[in-house]
Amino acid sequence: MVEEASSHAGHRTAAPRVTRRGFALMGLACGLWGALAPMARAAGQIVVSGVRLGGNAQSTRLVLDLGDAPHHQMFNLAEPYRIVFDFPEFDWRVAPEAMPGATGLVKSLRAGLFQPGTFRLVVDLSGPAEIQRTLVLPPQSGFNWRFVADLVPTSREAFMARVAPGSENVRPAKANEPAVTERQRRSAAARPVVVIDPGHGGVDPGAIGVGGVYEKHITLAMAKQLRTLLLKSGRYEVVLTRDRDIFVPLRERVAIARRAKGDLFISLHADSHPNRNTRGLSIYTLSEKSSDREAQLLADKENKADIIAGMDFSEESPEVTGILIDLAQRESMNLSAQFASLAVGELDRKVRTLDNTHRFAGFAVLKAPDIPSVLLEMGYLSNPDEVRLLQQAQYRDRMADSMVHAVDRYFDQTQSAQRP
Ligand SMILES: [Zn+2]
The missing domain is CATH 3.40.630.40 (Zn-dependent exopeptidases)
Known part of the structure; x- marks a missing residue:
């Protein structure tokens, strides 16, 4: 019922319904799910079984199929344009050949462990774009948990305004290292x-x-x-x-x-x-x-x-x-x-x-x-x-x-x- 990321004809009519419900769910995603999810999956990592892209250059949808609700953080990076999602450590079961290719605003996707405890999904963009909404959808209609992010085009200025000044990326500095050869x-x-x-x-x-x-x-x-x-x-x-x-x-x-x-x-x-x-x-x-x-x-x-x-x-x-x-x-x-x-x-x-x-x-x-x-x-x-x-x-x-x-x-x- 809630439509998947695909560019077929039904997409446009289905999307607004997702949107309205999605906003309610988005609140949950930030608050309730974010708070409860770590307890729910204390036993292990969240399994990711699928990743899909759909839509066009006006609106592109990213969907992850998951075993549980994840919390996430996201930020922009420029030169080249990228949007980065950081999740808890996933059990990523998507085969390399099952990764979607260039679709709409997305040039490519990369996913993998970024550092202990953080699984990263990098979205390479064909131009400046922004996340219009993210949703976490509970299991229904034969689908497991889904994480959905909708991207729309934006201006370079608006994109750059969301680029955090290097804060998220830099790991804690290590103790000074001796410059002299040991x-x-x-x-x-x-x-x-x-x-x-x-x-x-x-x-x-x-x-x-x-x-x-x-x-x-x-x-x-x-x-x-x-x-x-x-x-x-x-x-x-x-x-x-x-x-x-x-x-x-x-x-x-x-x-x-x-x-x-x-x-x-x-x-x-x-x-x-x-x-x-x-x-x-x-x-x-x-x-x-x-x-x-x-x-x-x-x-x-x-x-x-x-x-x-x-x-x-x-x-x-x-x-x-x-x-x-x-x-x-x-x-x-x-x-x-x-x-x-x-x-x-x-x-x-x-x-x-x-x-x-x-x-x-x-x-x-x-x-x-x-x-x-x-x-x-x-x-x-x-x-x-x-x-x-x-x-x-x-x-x-x-x-x-x-x-x-x-x-x-x-x-x-x-x-x-x-x-x-
Ligand atoms: Zn190399």
Whole structure:
């Protein structure tokens, strides 16, 4: 009876009824449901079984099918236009291929764990729009609980007026981190700390490949395999920047590495390319100047992870980037390049690599000034063969094994150089 998000002919006549009842329910949603819901689902997370979009550029409806009434917060973000919904941790059971595509005012939707306790839905807009109403509908007519949000176009001015000045997005500041490198003070006898950074996660899926394969899942699987092999050697301590499907801001990844006093930082990614034939692994180190246009485009793409996840960190200005790179000790830069070339040597024998395998670009995640850092693009999810390989634990083990050899050789070289 209450009509679904769809653009069929009945939509217009059904909508006003929803609206009137909806306003009453909206009051409930903010007050009663918001207050009662946490008790009602104390036993577990709310299951989300469906997400739908319907309507047109004048009015677009978003619907979530849920096992219970959620409370939510929402806010706007600009450049690009986004509306962000934060919910309690959901048990999200919507398959990637079941996510709706561009509809009306909505360009795309992204959903995932944003931080412990917060599940985030990011609505990318084709232009400035506002939420006309949200409703929480109790089960009826064969439907479960539904969360409904109706979007209508608005002016840029009105949209910008609702952009909170960065308040919701910034996590509590961590204690000041020492700017001085800890690595140099440590004895060569201590076990080196290898920080593995599985790219993307939670609300940020990363590249989406053939068959709806998410980069964030490939990177996490590879990170765990690499951790296992490194630990097995008994030579290293290993820290992961995330070990589950959760969003971690780029700066936080760097901060985790620095807090862990990392000796080596390995960020794991997989790319996609409009040309399906493109395939092969590549490895990047930080540079102010990208080695080529493709490298620059890739860095731009990877650096957008925070925007995709609904963070309001505007890109650092070129001046700041320059300063960060100036701060980066020559030694770190050289060591990064040294590790990258060892890794290329090992990987080249085991997996398909791109020409000029070692490349340079300004990745945000490589900007720890005192930790040698590389970013591994394991391959292309847009290539049908490579996406199949990257999904195979056996193939990833082969890459991980090569990386362990490279890590071994790297620390053999650098630790012996440190001995008196
Ligand atoms: Zn990536």
